[in-house]
Amino acid sequence: MAKNKIVGITVGIFALLLIILYVLKSTLLANMRINYIGAIIALVLVMNATLVLILNPKEQNKLLAPRPIGYGSTINPRNLVGLLIYAFLILLSFLITA
Numbered sequence: 001m002a003k004n005k006i007v008g009i010t011v012g013i014f015a016l017l018l019i020i021l022y023v024l025k026s027t028l029l030a031n032m033r034i035n036y037i038g039a040i041i042a043l044v045l046v047m048n049a050t051l052v053l054i055l056n057p058k059e060q061n062k063l064l065a066p067r068p069i070g071y072g073s074t075i076n077p078r079n080l081v082g083l084l085i086y087a088f089l090i091l092l093s094f095l096i097t098a
Helices: 003-026 036-055 080-096
Strands: 064-066 073-075
Touching: 003 036, 036 073, 036 080, 073 080
Parallel strands: none
Antiparallel strands: 064 073
């Protein structure tokens, strides 16, 4: 599958998840206290890690990998330290915005 198709599918899935989260917030989850900002930040981090895992070569084990969207580098979740950084950032996003 081409890189542009994968990026397009990922952006579409992210948009659908945001729409579903907004609809649930307005209907079924209206009376519940849920950290929506933390959930959105965690979704962005998970989508970024997924794109890096899909689009970067498997043999690349450096801490920084080329970004799948845009220019520059991002943290590589195939590296153990990079995976721990992603997990820490996701937990931190929930704790800070709570």
